[in-house]
Amino acid sequence: MSQKTQEPVITRTSDLPIEESKWVTLKKIEYVDQVGKARTWEVATRKTRGKSGVDAVAMGNILLHPSKPASTLLVIQYRPPLDAYTIEWPAGLIDAEETAEQAAVREFKEETGYDCKVLSVSPAQAADPGMTNANMQLAMVEVQLGENEEEPEQRLDDGEHIQREIIPLAELYDRLVEYSKKERTVVAAKLFHFAAGMHFAQTQNKPTDTGMSRLALSDADKTVRDWFVETTKSLGCKVTIDAIGNVFAVRPGRNDGPPTLAGSHLDTQPSGGRYDGILGIQAGIEMLKILQEHDVETEYPVGVVNWTNEEGARFPISMMASGVWAESIALERAHNLKEVAGNATVKAELGRIGYHGETPASFKSMPIGAHFELHIEQGPILERAQKKIGVVQDAHTGSTPFADRADALLLAARLITHSHRLATKHNALASTGILNLTPGSTNTIPGHVSFSLDIRSPSDETVEKLEKELRRDFDLLARGTDVDGLLAGSTPALTLSLEWRTDTISNATKFHPDCIQAVRDSAESILGKDAAIDISSGAGHDSVYTNKHCPTTMIFIPCKGGVSHNPEEYSTPEECAIGAEVLCQAVVRYDQKRVE
Incomplete structure (x- = not known):
């Protein structure tokens, strides 16, 4: 490619005489329509169509990088028929003796410089059926990139x-919409249709009016983070x-x-509610507003943290x-963690x-004086x-082992069923929230199944005992040995392989008595003596980790039916307001106690 020195003009x-045309010709079609009437049609046809009967191939592509989000490569080139630059996926003509797959690999290498792997090829598609018989196929290709790979040379x-x-x-x-607004720029129809279809599907798969979908480090998460930063800066x-x-x-x-911090989180479940997490953040911001409006100078710094x-x-x-x-999870491990439904990593999305x-993620670099979490x-x-109000005394979560490489969904179902049975016997809880099958097909037996298993109990000893028994029984079931009648009536199966991976273990947590007392005194001053009760948390919260390195407690408010992680999650405005008031008073009470 020669160096560009000017804009094309x-x-x-x-008019071009037909006999002089190299690539296309114009023909007249005479036909009889659906009601028997004779008609004619003018059509442009290519002269280059090969044995395959298909003119061209376009390469829809996905670029996979070890630490960056999945991306796609577009090409921008001047098209004289439009007197404009077009935004397209790479594409090219299929040579006379080529298949669409061969042409896709060749053309992609020539136009982009990258080697690609063909994942699929579509049937022939009409390019512009009202004007031409030109057709094409869409090859979806994949490019694996290296960590520091430089852009290759085009051919x-x-x-x-x-x-x-x-x-x-x-x-x-969004980027294609931006391109379409530029002068002398046109987005190719097939590319825009693909992007618009993806966008439409995403907008239709949204939570109900009462729910929220704000996955960690998504665009929605960025939006609310930006709001959090802007709002708190405005409050000093x-x-x-x-x-x-x-x-x-x-x-x-x-x-x-x-600082004494009110803390919680802004991310939600894929189809979560409007209270889990953000209640604690919003209440913390309200605390800052009250302090600012009343010109209150606290003894020590106070604030809000979004985890x-x-x-x-x-x-x-x-x-x-x-x-x-808390230095309980390695930063590198967290940075390299990949999303459940894709290849993006935490570090790349951050x-x-x-x-x-740039600040190191550690209690040593960002120490906290105390942590209060309203939830x-x-x-x-x-x-x-x-x-x-619930004055939270303690929190308990268990280990999260992952059973991996099971040979069939049937075994996974038995393991999950047994985990629930055994947990019940120990007065504990076991739940499965992630289940992945490979391959995922209606008529194919899964050869690989992975699932999450979350074990919870107020007693660390119970969690350890339950995990030990589950490991033993899972191995027996994988070898085909019956446990509690789970194999009764089943056809004998091949021996299956099983692998465990423990993600996190959080020991039972007792919260700090001074923080607990600050909450109890605040609730009593607002509601009276018997309006609050002591309570335990059976769910995992960030306070479990902050409690390892600073005085911590939690404040609970009621939620309708106990429902959470669901669009039906609901707490009344009055309940939220009371919780926020208790949080504010508790933080101020504890701040004053720090001076004593």
Whole structure:
């Protein structure tokens, strides 16, 4: 490709005699329509069609990078018929003796410089059926990139001027819309139709009006993070972002020292509610507003922290970033964690949305004086007891082992069933939230099944005992040995292989008595003596990890029916307001106690 020295200019347009045309010709079609009437049609046809009967192939492509989001490569080239630059996927004519697959590999190499692997090829498609009989096939290709791979050299013919542009798939539709607004620029129809279809499907798969879908490090998460940063800065806070994306908003106090923070998370489940997590953040911001409006100077700094990926819904380790802060989860492991439904990593997505901070992710670099977390209960106790506030004494979560390489879904079903039975015997809980099958086909027996198993009990000893028994029984079931009648009536099967991987273990947590007392006193001053009850948390929260390195407790408010992680999740405005008021008073009470 020669160096570009100017913009292309059309100097003349004239009629072309058919006998002089090299690539296309014009024909008249005479036909009889559906009601028997004779008609004619003018059609442009290619002269280059080979034995395959297909003119061209376009290469829809996905570029996979070890630490960046999946992307696609577009080409930009000047098209004289439009007197404009077009945004397209790479494409080219199929030579006389070529298949579509062969042409796709060759053309992709020539136009982009990259080697590709063909994943699929579509049937022949009409290019513009009202004007021409030209057709094409769509080859979907994959490119595996190295960590620091440089852009390869193109192999362009004389007269070809092709610019390459790599765009994250998640941004494709929006970027194409931007391109279409530029002067002398046109987006190819087949590319825009593909992107618009993806965009439409995503907009239709949205939560109900009462729900929320804000997966960690998604565009929606970025939007609410930006709101959090802007709002807290306007309230006099200094904002610090650490290397795992935790956002600390701290308002200065009379004395220097680690801040007392209200903390929670802004991410949700794929189809979650509007209260889990954001209630604690919103209440913390309301606390800052009250302090600012009343010109209150606290003894020590106070603020709000948003912890990254608490839910573990997109990146499958719950309470991930608070665990990194506590140095219970390695930063590198968290950074390299891949999303459940794709190849994007935590580190890549932090960079993409602009929340990969420079401050080390550690309690040593960002110490906290105390941590208070307001949360919906995620259970029915407060509602049944008709109490407004739960003063949380402790929290308990268990290990999360992953059974891997099971030979069939049937075995996985038995293992999951047995885990529930055995957990019940031990007065514990066992739940499965992730189940992946390979291959996923209606008429193919899965050869590989992986699933998550979350074990919870107030007793660490119970969790350890239950895990030990499950490991034993899972191995027996994998070898075909019956356990509790699970194999009764089944056809004898081949011996299956089984692998365990433990993701996280969080020991039972007792919260700090001074924090608990601050919450209890605050609830009593607002509601009266018997309006609050002591309660335990049976779910995992970021406070489990903060409790390892600073005084911590939680405040629960009721949620309707105990429902959580669901669009039906609901707490009344009054309940939310009471919770926020208790949080604010508890933080101020504890701040004053720090001086004593």
